[in-house]
Amino acid sequence: MKRFIEELLPIKEISEESAREKNIRHGHISTLHIWWARRPLIASRATVYSALVSAENIEEKKKFLLKIAKWETSLNKELIEKAREEIKKESGGRVLRVLDPFSGGGSIPLECLRLGLETHAIDYNPVAVLILKCVLEYPQKYGRPQKVVEQKGFYKEEKQESPLIKDVQRWGEWVLESAKKEIGRFYPTDEDGSIPVGYLWARTIPCQNPLCGAEIPLIRQFWLAKKEKKKISLYPFVYNKRVEFAIVKKEGNQWKVLESSVEGFEPKVPENFDPEKGTVARAKAVCLVCGSTIEDDDVRRLFREGKASQRMTAVVLSTQKGEGKSYRLATEKDLEFYRLAEEYLEEKRKKLWEEWGIDPVPDEEMNTKDPNTVAGRGYGFTKWGDLFNSRQKLALITFTEKVRLAYKKMLEEGYDKDYAKAVVSYLGLGVNRLADYNSMQCVWHVSKELVAHTFGRQALQMVWDYIEVNPFSKATGNWADSFGYLLGVLSHLTQIPPVEAEE
Ligand SMILES: C[S@@+](CC[C@H](N)C(=O)[O-])C[C@H]1O[C@@H](n2cnc3c(N)ncnc32)[C@H](O)[C@@H]1O
Numbered sequence: 452m453k454r455f456i457e458e459l460l461p462i463k464e465i466s467e468e469s470a471r472e473k474n475i476r477h478g479h480i481s482t483l484h485i486w487w488a489r490r491p492l493i494a495s496r497a498t499v500y501s502a503l504v505s506a507e508n509i510e511e512k513k514k515f516l517l518k519i520a521k522w523e524t525s526l527n528k529e530l531i532e533k534a535r536e537e538i539k540k541e542s543g544g545r546v547l548r549v550l551d552p553f554s555g556g557g558s559i560p561l562e563c564l565r566l567g568l569e570t571h572a573i574d575y576n577p578v579a580v581l582i583l584k585c586v587l588e589y590p591q592k593y594g595r596p597q598k599v600v601e602q603k604g605f606y607k608e609e610k611q612e613s614p615l616i617k618d619v620q621r622w623g624e625w626v627l628e629s630a631k632k633e634i635g636r637f638y639p640t641d642e643d644g645s646i647p648v649g650y651l652w653a654r655t656i657p658c659q660n661p662l663c664g665a666e667i668p669l670i671r672q673f674w675l676a677k678k679e680k681k682k683i684s685l686y687p688f689v690y691n692k693r694v695e696f697a698i699v700k701k702e703g704n705q706w707k708v709l710e711s712s713v714e715g716f717e718p719k720v721p722e723n724f725d726p727e728k729g730t731v732a733r734a735k736a737v738c739l740v741c742g743s744t745i746e747d748d749d750v751r752r753l754f755r756e757g758k759a760s761q762r763m764t765a766v767v768l769s770t771q772k773g774e775g776k777s778y779r780l781a782t783e784k785d786l787e788f789y790r791l792a793e794e795y796l797e798e799k800r801k802k803l804w805e806e807w808g809i810d811p812v813p814d815e816e817m818n819t820k821d822p823n824t825v826a827g828r829g830y831g832f833t834k835w836g837d838l839f840n841s842r843q844k845l846a847l848i849t850f851t852e853k854v855r856l857a858y859k860k861m862l863e864e865g866y867d868k869d870y871a872k873a874v875v876s877y878l879g880l881g882v883n884r885l886a887d888y889n890s891m892q893c894v895w896h897v898s899k900e901l902v903a904h905t906f907g908r909q910a911l912q913m914v915w916d917y918i919e920v921n922p923f924s925k926a927t928g929n930w931a932d933s934f935g936y937l938l939g940v941l942s943h944l945t946q947i948p949p950v951e952a953e954e
C-alpha cells in the first residue's frame with residue numbers, strides 16, 4: 452500500500468509554516484539550546500505523519516495534515532490524539548518503534564513522540580545527547596503533571612503540578628541567589644536606583660603614527676538606541692589629544708548633548724554627525740586624533756603582540772520607573788568594580804582549579820586555521836576562554852560552581868540521584884545560555900535595545916565593541932530571563948502525553 456508521502460507532500464504550506472515557526476520563541480526547543488542543524492518541528496511533524504499513513508482518502512488526510520502542521524496545534528489534545536490513533540490504526544493497531552540515529556537537536560524524535568511512536572534517539576555529539584535527554588527523556592520520565600494537594604488555611608487545594616518544573620525553578624532561583632550573594636557586589640546599582648543592564652566596551656589599539664600614539668577605540672558605529680522615536684548615540688571628540696565621548700540625543704535635526712566625559716566641557720556636535728561611521732571597518736582603523744589609518748594587517752599584528760586593550764565606553768541602564776533603557780557614560784567607579792572583579796577572578800579561579808583539577812576557565816585550544824572563528828583570523832585568540840572578559844569569566848565560573856553545588860545539595864536533601872541529574876541538566880543549559888548572552892561576541896542591538904547573542908550567526912567573528920551583561924539585572928541576557936525561556940520549553944514538553952511502549 453502506498454504511503455501518503457509517496458503521493459504528495461504539501462511543500463508550500465509546510466514551508467510557510469516552518470518559516471513562521473522560526474519566529475516562535477516561547478516554549479520552542481530552540482530556546483533550550485542552539486543546534487545549528489535543527490529541523491523545523493512543523494516539517495518534521497508533517498514528514499513523520501505522511502510517511503506513516505497510507506495514501507487512501509488522501510484529500511481528507513491532506514486537510515488534516517495542514518491542521519496539525521502548525522505550531523499552535525502542537526499541544527492540541529484532540530488533534531494530536533486523532534493523529535496518534537490514525538497512525539496506530541494504519542499500523543495494524545501497533546505502536547511503532549522508531550530510531551533516529553542522527554537526532555541532533557531532537558526535532559524529528561520529538562515529533563515522533565508527539566505522534567505516539569516509541570521513540571529512540573541517538574547522536575554521537577555529547578551536547579546533542581544532553582539536549583536530547585532534556586527534550587525527550589526527562590520531561591517524560593519526571594515532568595508529567597501530578598496531582599498535589601496544598602493546605603491553604605482551612606481548605607485543601609488540589610492542583611496539577613510538574614515536579615520537574617517546580618524543582619528546576621526552585622534550584623534555578625537558588626543558583627541565582629547564591630551567585631548574587633557572592634559576586635553581585637561587582638555589578639552595583641546606580642545611586643538613583645537604576646540597574647545596569649550591561650557595560651559597553653570598545654577594544655583599543657595605539658595609533659601607529661609616532662607623533663601621535665593616541666589610544667584608538669575601535670567602534671563599528673556609535674548608535675546606542677536607533678528607534679523611530681529614540682535616537683541616542685555616543686559622540687566621539689578629541690580633547691587634550693585623547694578621544695573622549697559624549698552621549699547625544701537627536702531632537703529634530705539637532706544633536707543635544709546629554710553628558711560629556713570631560714567635566715565642564717560640552718562638545719559642539721555638527722548637524723551632519725553620522726553615528727553609522729565608526730572608527731573601524733574591515734579591520735582597518737582610523738585615529739580620530741591625528742586622522743591616520745592603520746591597515747588591517749597592522750591591526751591584527753597589534754592584537755597578536757598583546758598591544759590591544761579595551762575601554763569601557765557606556766553603561767546601559769534599566770530605570771526603575773519603567774521608562775525603558777537609558778544610557779550614561781562609563782565612570783572611574785564602573786572601572787573600579789571591574790578591576791575588583793578581575794582580582795577576585797584570579798582568587799576564585801585558583802580555588803576552583805584546585806577543587807576541580809581543571810582550569811575552570813575553558814583553556815581548550817580553538818582551531819586557529821578556521822576562518823569562521825576569530826581564532827582563525829590572526830588576532831591571537833587561541834583558547835575558548837579568550838572569548839570572555841574577566842568579569843564574564845568570573846560570572847560564568849561562579850554560576851557553574853553554584854550549579855554543581857545545587858546538585859550536591861539535592862543529594863543531601865535526599866533527592867534520587869538520577870532525578871537530581873535531570874534537574875541539574877537544565878541548570879547547566881541555563882549556564883550555556885548565559886555564556887551565549889555574555890561573551891565578548893555579543894553586541895548591543897540598537898534598534899531593539901537588546902543583547903544580540905553570540906550565536907546569532909554561524910560564525911564567531913571579530914567583534915570590536917561588545918556588551919558585557921549584568922547577569923543579575925532584570926533585563927535582556929540575564930539569568931532569570933534565560934530561566935523564563937527554559938521553563939517555557941519544559942512546560943510545553945511536559946504536556947506531551949506519554950506513549951505506552953509495547954513489549
Ligand atoms: C544534520 S544533523 C541532524 C539534525 C537533526 N535532524 C535535527 O533536527 O536537529 C546530523 C547529526 O548527526 C550526528 N552524527 C554524525 N555522525 C554520526 C554518527 N556516526 N553517529 C551518530 N551521530 C552522528 C551529528 O552530530 C549531527 O547532530
Ligand SMILES: [Zn+2]
Pocket residue numbers: 658659660663664665738739740741742743
Ligand atoms: Zn593618531
